[in-house]
Amino acid sequence: MNKLLQLLSTNSQFSTAEISAMLGEPEDYIKAQIKEYENKGIIKGYQAVVNWDELEESYVEALIELKVAPKKETGFDEMAQMCMAFEEVESVYLMAGVYDFALIVRGETMQDIAMFVAKKLSTIDGVLSTGTHFIMRRYKDRGMILTDPESQADERSLIL
Amino acid sequence: MDYKKYLNSSIQSVSPSGIRKFFDIANEMDNVISLSIGEPDFQTPWHIRDEGIHSLIKGKTWYSPNRGFSDLLKEVTSYYERRFSLTYSPNEQALVTVGGSEAIDLAFRTLIEPGDEVIIPQPSFVCYEPLTTMADGKPVIINTKNEDKFRLKAEDLQAAITPKTKLLVLPYPNNPTGAIMERDDLEQIAKIVIENDLLVLSDEIYSELTYGGRNHVSIASIDGMYERTVVINGFSKSYAMTGWRLGYALGPAPIIDQMTKLHQYGIMSSPTTAQYAAIEALKNGDRDVKKMRNEYDMRRRLVVDSFNDMGLSCFEPLGAFYVFPCIKSTGLSSEEFCTRLIMEKQVAVVPGNAFGKCGEGFVRVSYSYSLNHLKTALGRIRDFIKELEDGNKG
Numbered sequence: 001m002n003k004l005l006q007l008l009s010t011n012s013q014f015s016t017a018e019i020s021a022m023l024g025e026p027e028d029y030i031k032a033q034i035k036e037y038e039n040k041g042i043i044k045g046y047q048a049v050v051n052w053d054e055l056e057e058s059y060v061e062a063l064i065e066l067k068v069a070p071k072k073e074t075g076f077d078e079m080a081q082m083c084m085a086f087e088e089v090e091s092v093y094l095m096a097g098v099y100d101f102a103l104i105v106r107g108e109t110m111q112d113i114a115m116f117v118a119k120k121l122s123t124i125d126g127v128l129s130t131g132t133h134f135i136m137r138r139y140k141d142r143g144m145i146l147t148d149p150e151s152q153a154d155e156r157s158l159i160l
Numbered sequence: 161m162d163y164k165k166y167l168n169s170s171i172q173s174v175s176p177s178g179i180r181k182f183f184d185i186a187n188e189m190d191n192v193i194s195l196s197i198g199e200p201d202f203q204t205p206w207h208i209r210d211e212g213i214h215s216l217i218k219g220k221t222w223y224s225p226n227r228g229f230s231d232l233l234k235e236v237t238s239y240y241e242r243r244f245s246l247t248y249s250p251n252e253q254a255l256v257t258v259g260g261s262e263a264i265d266l267a268f269r270t271l272i273e274p275g276d277e278v279i280i281p282q283p284s285f286v287c288y289e290p291l292t293t294m295a296d297g298k299p300v301i302i303n304t305k306n307e308d309k310f311r312l313k314a315e316d317l318q319a320a321i322t323p324k325t326k327l328l329v330l331p332y333p334n335n336p337t338g339a340i341m342e343r344d345d346l347e348q349i350a351k352i353v354i355e356n357d358l359l360v361l362s363d364e365i366y367s368e369l370t371y372g373g374r375n376h377v378s379i380a381s382i383d384g385m386y387e388r389t390v391v392i393n394g395f396s397k398s399y400a401m402t403g404w405r406l407g408y409a410l411g412p413a414p415i416i417d418q419m420t421k422l423h424q425y426g427i428m429s430s431p432t433t434a435q436y437a438a439i440e441a442l443k444n445g446d447r448d449v450k451k452m453r454n455e456y457d458m459r460r461r462l463v464v465d466s467f468n469d470m471g472l473s474c475f476e477p478l479g480a481f482y483v484f485p486c487i488k489s490t491g492l493s494s495e496e497f498c499t500r501l502i503m504e505k506q507v508a509v510v511p512g513n514a515f516g517k518c519g520e521g522f523v524r525v526s527y528s529y530s531l532n533h534l535k536t537a538l539g540r541i542r543d544f545i546k547e548l549e550d551g552n553k554g
Contacts, residue, residue, distance in 0.1 A: 003458075007458070011532065021461050021462050021464075022458040022459070022531075023461070154194070154201070158179075158187060158194070
């Protein structure tokens with residue numbers, strides 16, 4: 001796997017000097033590579049992994065299963081476009097298996113999401129059925145463990 | 161009661177490990193960032209743990225055969241064949257032990273006669289000298305040097321040999337320096353070993369952790385050395401399995417036979433659950449090893465680069481997970497450096513002289529920590545060096 005991208009995808013806060021040391025490549029080269037990835041849209045952006053559950057703010061996420069009838073001309077793409085357009089929708093994935101799309105939808109309350117599904121998603125022409133799964137607790141997100149700080153503590157003994 | 165007169169005098173003459181003292185200080189302080197631990201920070205890969213658990217579920221809770229399960233012995237020998245081109249008979253030339261450490265102890269006690277001299281290159285892991293003493297051998301220390309990248313030089317070996325020399329300990333890839341021995345180096349050592357009719361104990365516990373595209377070379381694979389070498393290895397470092405306590409020895413059947421006898425009476429057999437897990441490690445763990453090695457490699461580069469940048473010269477270690485920067489430029493001794501670093505910046509590293517007198521002027525820094533942890537710790541060390549320099553000027 002591409003080491004530079006792998007490194008940035010685990011932590012985008014390393015300086016180019018640090019990355020240059022870690023990968024054994026000149027810093028200018030690293031800078032140029034990152035620029036190129038950004039220009040080509042391979043690096044889409046840099047976001048913090050937030051543990052929203054720790055905040056007081058009300059916040060709900062749900063995974064929505066969508067079964068759809070693909071369009072003759074555009075297949076699944078047109079449906080994906082329509083789903084993506086909603087700002088409530090965080091992620092859109094085309095799936096292999098018993099349903100076609102998996103959507104991650106966020107809202108302030110469960111009611112928000114229920115209404116969104118009922119009024120906006122299921123009414124799209126071509127949507128055959130929906131299934132809503134609320135996310136109760138996030139244990140691990142994008143490779144990071146969000147819960148149980150004790151499991152992260154260094155338990156190694158100092159021996160010898 | 162005066163226990164001194166009851167206690168064995170050899171064990172009383174052995175001094176406690178020098179690393180301990182710093183660990184005691186570190187344990188008592190809050191907010192200490194440690195760079196002192198000598199074991200992987202990774203947990204044992206899940207599929208390996210799962211096999212251990214599965215063996216328990218199936219009720220595999222009995223002793224194993226003295227030498228170890230035959231499946232494990234087969235996996236160990238086929239691993240050495242595939243990785244290091246060395247062929248051993250699983251039933252005659254291999255023994256599964258409680259960590260590499262037990263195997264080292266067995267080899268010493270099996271080979272050393274009272275008064276035999278054992279050559280030990282230092283800085284090195286702390287066990288060789290006391291275990292030699294306890295086997296009635298006489299440790300003869302060779303001081304390896306920074307300018308030789310802490311490799312054992314043939315001329316130094318030659319100079320240390322006397323008519324009483326029996327055994328050479330070859331601890332590479334090395335803890336604490338991170339030094340390795342390449343084929344050229346080993347060929348020169350082998351020549352002298354053969355000329356002087358010596359045996360070699362090759363401690364290869366860090367054999368999977370070599371960097372820069374250099375594969376570990378076992379001295380047993382050099383012409384004429386196979387019959388003179390006891391290879392020690394284990395699962396702790398390569399598969400992040402320290403707590404499972406499992407290692408092994410490979411070597412000539414007559415030596416392994418005697419070691420097995422000692423193991424049989426002293427230990428009986430190595431832990432059963434650990435052996436089931438280890439079979440899985442050798443069968444399906446290559447990917448994990450590679451992944452961990454790549455991760456260590458990035459950390460290694462970051463740490464070496466940082467120390468050189470701070471002005472503490474640091475040769476590039478090509479093995480294990482330690483760097484061994486020289487701190488002589490600070491004007492402090494290793495102990496002073498470590499004590500002040502922990503007191504003033506709450507960062508724990510180990511004084512180099514804990515691994516032999518010639519480690520004075522150096523410190524051992526473990527990079528068996530996450531990149532973020534390393535970044536924080538290195539930042540504190542940088543501040544410490546800066547303050548020292550400012551203090552020296554003022």
